[in-house]
Amino acid sequence: MRGKVAIVGYGRTPYSRVKPGEPVLTVDEYIAWAADLALQRAGMSKNDFDGQGLAVAHAEAAHTVNWSASVAETLGISPKVLLRADQGGASASALLIRAAAMIEAGVVDRVLVVGADTPLTIPSVAPGLPLSPERSRGPYWDFQGPFGVMGATAQFALIQTRYQHEHELTDEQLAKIAVVTRYHASLNPGAIYRKPIAVEDYINSRVLSAPLRLFDCVPIVNGGLAYIVTAAKSARTITDRPAYLLGFGEVNNYYHGSRTRPDVTYTGFVKAAPEAFRMAGVEHKDIDLFQPYDDYPFIVVMQIEDCGFCKKGQGGRFVEERNLRFDGDFPLSTDGGQLSGGQPGGAIGGFAPLIEAVTQLRGEAGERQVKDVSITLSLGFGGIPYGRPGRSCAAIILGSEG
Amino acid sequence: MRQSADRKPLPEITDLTRPFWSAAREGKLVMQKCPSCGTIDFFPKPWCIECGKREREWVEVSPRGTVYSYTVASLVMMNLPGWEKDLPVILCLVDLDDGGRMYAQLVGCPPEEVRIGMRVEAHFEQISDEAGIPKFRPL
Numbered sequence: 001m002r003g004k005v006a007i008v009g010y011g012r013t014p015y016s017r018v019k020p021g022e023p024v025l026t027v028d029e030y031i032a033w034a035a036d037l038a039l040q041r042a043g044m045s046k047n048d049f050d051g052q053g054l055a056v057a058h059a060e061a062a063h064t065v066n067w068s069a070s071v072a073e074t075l076g077i078s079p080k081v082l083l084r085a086d087q088g089g090a091s092a093s094a095l096l097i098r099a100a101a102m103i104e105a106g107v108v109d110r111v112l113v114v115g116a117d118t119p120l121t122i123p124s125v126a127p128g129l130p131l132s133p134e135r136s137r138g139p140y141w142d143f144q145g146p147f148g149v150m151g152a153t154a155q156f157a158l159i160q161t162r163y164q165h166e167h168e169l170t171d172e173q174l175a176k177i178a179v180v181t182r183y184h185a186s187l188n189p190g191a192i193y194r195k196p197i198a199v200e201d202y203i204n205s206r207v208l209s210a211p212l213r214l215f216d217c218v219p220i221v222n223g224g225l226a227y228i229v230t231a232a233k234s235a236r237t238i239t240d241r242p243a244y245l246l247g248f249g250e251v252n253n254y255y256h257g258s259r260t261r262p263d264v265t266y267t268g269f270v271k272a273a274p275e276a277f278r279m280a281g282v283e284h285k286d287i288d289l290f291q292p293y294d295d296y297p298f299i300v301v302m303q304i305e306d307c308g309f310c311k312k313g314q315g316g317r318f319v320e321e322r323n324l325r326f327d328g329d330f331p332l333s334t335d336g337g338q339l340s341g342g343q344p345g346g347a348i349g350g351f352a353p354l355i356e357a358v359t360q361l362r363g364e365a366g367e368r369q370v371k372d373v374s375i376t377l378s379l380g381f382g383g384i385p386y387g388r389p390g391r392s393c394a395a396i397i398l399g400s401e402g
Numbered sequence: 403m404r405q406s407a408d409r410k411p412l413p414e415i416t417d418l419t420r421p422f423w424s425a426a427r428e429g430k431l432v433m434q435k436c437p438s439c440g441t442i443d444f445f446p447k448p449w450c451i452e453c454g455k456r457e458r459e460w461v462e463v464s465p466r467g468t469v470y471s472y473t474v475a476s477l478v479m480m481n482l483p484g485w486e487k488d489l490p491v492i493l494c495l496v497d498l499d500d501g502g503r504m505y506a507q508l509v510g511c512p513p514e515e516v517r518i519g520m521r522v523e524a525h526f527e528q529i530s531d532e533a534g535i536p537k538f539r540p541l
Contacts, residue, residue, distance in 0.1 A: 145411035151480025157473035
């Protein structure tokens with residue numbers, strides 16, 4: 001599969017915090033807007049996708065049985081193939097893998113991949129609890145809500161506590177990630193929080209669910225993203241700067257150890273990342289840009305370890321010793337990540353690491369452009385299983401040469 | 403979503419999960435055990451996640467366990483507002499002595515004293531006519 005498909009266009013709408021006076025857009029409107037930006041960048045029309053592929057990432061605001069076909073209807077496209085992923089923050093990467101397989105099998109030549117969500121305007125019965133079925137009913141909820149689980153931040157706080165029990169990870173190391181993503185956000189006009197912060201700002205921010213603080217958390221936004229993937233041969237006729245898919249790896253519902261009492265300090269990237277490296281035929285030293293799924297700084301540390309940049313337990317020191325800036329020796333989250341860039345809901349945030357990787361490979365990152373970037377690793381990470389981190393893990397290696 | 407009069411979430415009880423809620427209502431901790439491979443698992447599932455056998459039996463397990471991890475939540479996030487008056491909530495992952503791991507609250511313990519490895523024991527609070535819930539205290 002190495003080099004058989006490429007991303008030829010992408011779009012990201014401005015994000016909204018739904019401040020008074022801002023227009024309130026629906027998921028459909030954000031999808032159309034993001035798709036329009038991607039099509040314009042690729043010099044294509046939505047009609048180019050009749051008889052081709054349309055892929056839709058499941059939004060929390062919209063969970064109809066025929067969601068992907070409904071999106072096709074809204075956009076007026078008659079695709080041969082509909083793909084839909086419901087893997088939360090891993091959906092964008094998983095859809096790239098599905099699309100690549102469809103293209104390589106000759107079923108279609110190209111796929112338009114879209115995702116948007118409006119978590120700030122979903123009706124809610126409780127603080128921050130959107131009314132999606134997976135969050136508010138079924139055995140998963142029944143054995144969490146009544147037990148006092150306060151959502152993702154409490155769930156991930158349990159993982160960080162255990163990690164810090166087994167391994168050294170200091171406030172200063174975590175702060176460094178929050179500070180560098182904010183610095184990158186200051187260089188990205190599309191990021192939602194752009195005022196630089198210092199280590200002390202992170203450390204002094206309010207504790208929400210100890211050890212997690214306010215500055216450990218992503219700002220939730222409304223917004224949409226899209227990208228276009230085609231067969232490599234077609235890609236070269238569409239753009240002179242395709243971002244080729246060199247390697248991928250994916251694992252869902254990974255257990256590290258026993259299924260009933262796994263070691264929660266590992267994620268599925270210990271399986272997914274080596275697969276991606278093998279397929280791409282590259283090594284860690286070849287990665288010019290790392291785009292983790294940064295829903296919390298300590299998750300970035302775990303992903304650095306699980307992707308093999310250092311040994312388990314040494315991620316904190318790795319972060320301390322390396323320069324994470326766009327012009328440093330280990331650039332990461334150059335768009336500001338989700339921590340400072342914004343997260344259009346847990347379902348759609350996973351587009352951002354992938355799209356920033358493409359932006360960088362195409363040399364379109366402006367002030368934050370990484371010099372001579374030719375190979376990137378980006379991650380999709382979605383869903384929170386009971387008592388564990390990350391239901392779906394997908395690792396994507398892209399390159400500017402096929 | 404069902405909720406109690408004081409705005410805390412109540413479970414939607416099904417035939418699969420009823421034995422847990424009914425037992426907790428009676429002050430007992432029960433979990434599913436696989437008659438084939440002996441795995442004890444929580445929460446209830448339609449087959450054994452180790453070996454895939456659909457036969458399940460409910461067994462009473464020891465209410466004692468060990469704190470695997472913990473967090474102290476100082477505000478209500480993605481849950482019902484009824485929890486507000488209980489803050490700070492110490493939420494743990496508890497490894498039960500007989501097997502299985504569960505989310506559960508630790509009470510009767512100052513937040514600064516909770517530790518990984520702490521020995522804890524369940525007691526039960528009634529949350530509806532049909533259901534009770536285990537909470538843990540330090541042993």
